[in-house]
Amino acid sequence: LASFKNVVYPPHRAYKTIEEDDLKFPLIYGEGKKARVMATIGVTRGLGDHDLKVHDSNIYIKPFLSSSPEVRVYDLLQYEHGPDDVLILATDGLWDVLLNEEVAEAVTNFLPNCDPDDPHRYTLAAQDLVMRARGVLKDRGWRISNDRLGSGDDISVYVIPLIHGNKQS
Incomplete structure (x- = not known):
């Protein structure tokens, strides 16, 4: 994962406002558990979020993140x-x-x-x-x-x- 921009969130706000520049490559910022899609949402936070929109916006994250988990069956x-x-x-x-x-x-x-x-x-x-x-x-x-x-x-x-x-x- 590419780390090209550090985003610091104030303690009372867990979301970043998406700007036009955020829609450029790379779409994943940070590394490990600090990785964020479009600098706004952690990958695991997308599970069950079927709209997959950036908080308080109309920007869809769907092309970059799936709300459906990978499921494996073990008999x-x-x-x-x-x-x-x-x-x-x-x-x-x-x-x-x-x-x-x-x-x-x-x-x-x-x-x-x-x-x-x-x-x-x-x-x-x-x-x-x-x-x-x-x-x-x-x-x-x-x-x-x-x-x-x-x-x-x-x-x-x-x-x-x-x-x-x-x-x-």
């Missing part, structure tokens, strides 16, 4: 799953600071240390991921492993067991 009955096979569903507060591999490793190491019959083990694994993403408060702010910044965003995590049958659903 649970097609595969055998054990009690440690899970799906991680989380907000960007987790994914902005931890890689998929880090999350997988954390859960892979956490779950075997829990009683397999404890129904709270998945909640505890989710709490562990939240704490990993938030980090530890140090003199330079919240830090995670390798002295990286911890998440300053909200963090919601669900650890969903994939095992089916009589034991779990």
Whole structure:
């Protein structure tokens, strides 16, 4: 993503007024979680916004952003799953600071240390991921492993067991 213009929003206003110059290439400003389409809307903010207009304007963002999420279907009955096979569903507060591999490793190491019959083990694994993403408060702010910044965003995590049958659903 190209970063060519920094937009600073006042604390009470989350939108930028779109100018003619904003309609030129590049249409995505910023990087990572600071990326904005046409310097106004975060990509995930478009989900469910079927009009996809820039706030308080008649400028459509539809050619650049879809309000329809990508959906994938995973047939649970097609595969055998054990009690440690899970799906991680989380907000960007987790994914902005931890890689998929880090999350997988954390859960892979956490779950075997829990009683397999404890129904709270998945909640505890989710709490562990939240704490990993938030980090530890140090003199330079919240830090995670390798002295990286911890998440300053909200963090919601669900650890969903994939095992089916009589034991779990």
